[in-house]
Amino acid sequence: MQTITVIGLGTMGHGIAQTFAVAGFDVRLFDENETVRDSVIARVQQNLEVMLQNGLLESIELDDVISRMIVCQGEQEACEQSDFIIEAIAEDLDIKRAFFSRCEQVVGESSILASNTSSFPNSRLAAGLNCPERCxxxxxxxxAHVIPVVEIIPGEHTSEDVVAKVMELFHSIGKQPIRLHKEVPGFVLNRIQVAMFREMLDLVDQGVISASDLDQAVRGSLAIRWAAEGPMRVGDFGGWDVLGKVYEILVPSLRSDTQVHDILAGMISRGEYGIKSGQGFYEYPQQELLDIISNKDKRFMTWAKLLSDSTTNDE
Ligand SMILES: NC(=O)c1ccc[n+]([C@@H]2O[C@H](COP(=O)([O-])OP(=O)(O)OC[C@H]3O[C@@H](n4cnc5c(N)ncnc54)[C@H](O)[C@@H]3O)[C@@H](O)[C@H]2O)c1
Structure with missing residues (x-):
């Protein structure tokens, strides 16, 4: 593969495009919003500078990376010469399906079509395509340019050849692709995240712990153990006999209902969306937003670098 296309250059798309360009691919970019198209290169440039400063990238030529990123003025122009097309557009089934359907009319036979959807099974996205095996x-x-893991989820029609090519492609750009073997709603990591949020929101709501103490408690315990070893090995180290006993005692009292928790519904109805509205569990003053985001990104990079160093040392 030589040419990659990224459609939709928002929160996710610009970082995906940047990752491929850093790895040496020619990347063609398109967003339906002109302002986004006009600002994407500056956004990537800023990311790259921060990554260089934080040691997450070593000695890359910024100009070379940027010169490999071609911002196109039309969707067809962006897709037609490409080997791998990934969309990070609106999370809307009809919009995504319409995109793939247009896309397969203009790409070559061997091009692969990928979706960054957070929720739709690939089998639904690819239904109706002439060649669902390449989706x-x-x-x-x-x-996207910092977090190493990417979940790879084939649909019922996706060919094994396409899965193998995508796994190889993602390894080649320095990502850690994790292949899932069944399509379940939310894939794997969002399921885990929601299961944990259900319990964490409940503990805060019941007044057992404050949101900030919960953050500190998780960062200084579960997060370190899971980052270093992963939860299943942590279980092996702890001993499943002991964990089994704790599980048995606790599981009847864990929150298990299927509604959105009242505390979350209340925050949403009050417009407390987090950083985007200035208020979540914490307050985010408008004038400090850029610093807050940049400090968060630096912390992510510090941990990603540490993990990558420790993985390299293990090998
Ligand atoms: N934000 C996340 O944390 C996250 C994580 C994983 C996956 N995703 C998924 O990635 C996708 C994009 O999410 P995001 O957070 O980057 O959204 P976003 O709103 O930040 O960006 C989407 C971009 O796509 C553009 N767009 C929308 N429809 C288009 C179309 N038909 N053609 C071209 N451009 C179009 C918009 O102008 C916008 O710039 C969604 O499917 C989302 O579920 C998001």
Whole structure:
């Protein structure tokens, strides 16, 4: 593969495009919003500078990377010469299906079509395509240029050849592609995240712990153990006999209902969306937003670098 196309250059798309360009691919970019098209290169340039400063990239030529990123003025122009097309457009089934249907009319026979959807099974996205075997979900995590893992979720029609090519492609750009073997709603990591949020929101709501103490508690315990070893090995180290006993005692009292928790519904109805509205569990003053985001990105990079160093040392 030589040429990659990224459609939709918002929160996720710009970081995906940047990752491929850093890895040496020619990347063609398109967004339906002209302002986004006009600002994407500056956004990537800023990301790259921060990554260089934080040691997450070593000695890349910024100009070379940028010169490999071609912002196109039309969707067809962006897709037609490409080997791998990934969309990170609106999370809307009809919009995504319409895009893939247009796309397969203009791309070559061997081109692969990928979706960064957070929720739609690939089998639904690819239904109705002439060649559903070349369509696949590749689920990146925000910030896409920093977080190493990408979930790879084939649909019922995706060919094994396409899965193998995508796994190889993602390894080649320095990502950690994790292949899932069944399509389940939310894939794997969002399921885990929601299961944990259900319990965490409940503990805060019951007044057992404050939101900030919960953050501190998780960062200083589960997060370190999971980042270093992963939860299943942590279980092996702890001993499943002991964990089994704790599980048995606790599981009847864990929150298990299927509604959105009242505390979350209340925050949404009050417009407390988090950083985007200035208020979540924490307050985010408008004048400090850029610093807050940049400090968060730096912390992500510090941990990503640490993990990548420790993985390299293990090998
Ligand atoms: N934000 C996340 O944390 C996250 C994580 C994983 C996956 N995703 C998924 O990635 C996709 C994009 O999410 P995002 O957060 O980057 O959204 P976003 O709103 O930040 O960006 C979407 C971009 O796509 C453009 N767009 C929309 N429809 C288009 C079309 N038909 N053609 C061209 N451009 C179009 C918009 O102008 C916008 O710039 C969604 O499917 C989302 O579920 C998001």
């Amino acid at each position: 696949i979900n590749t689920h990146w995590f925000n910030p």
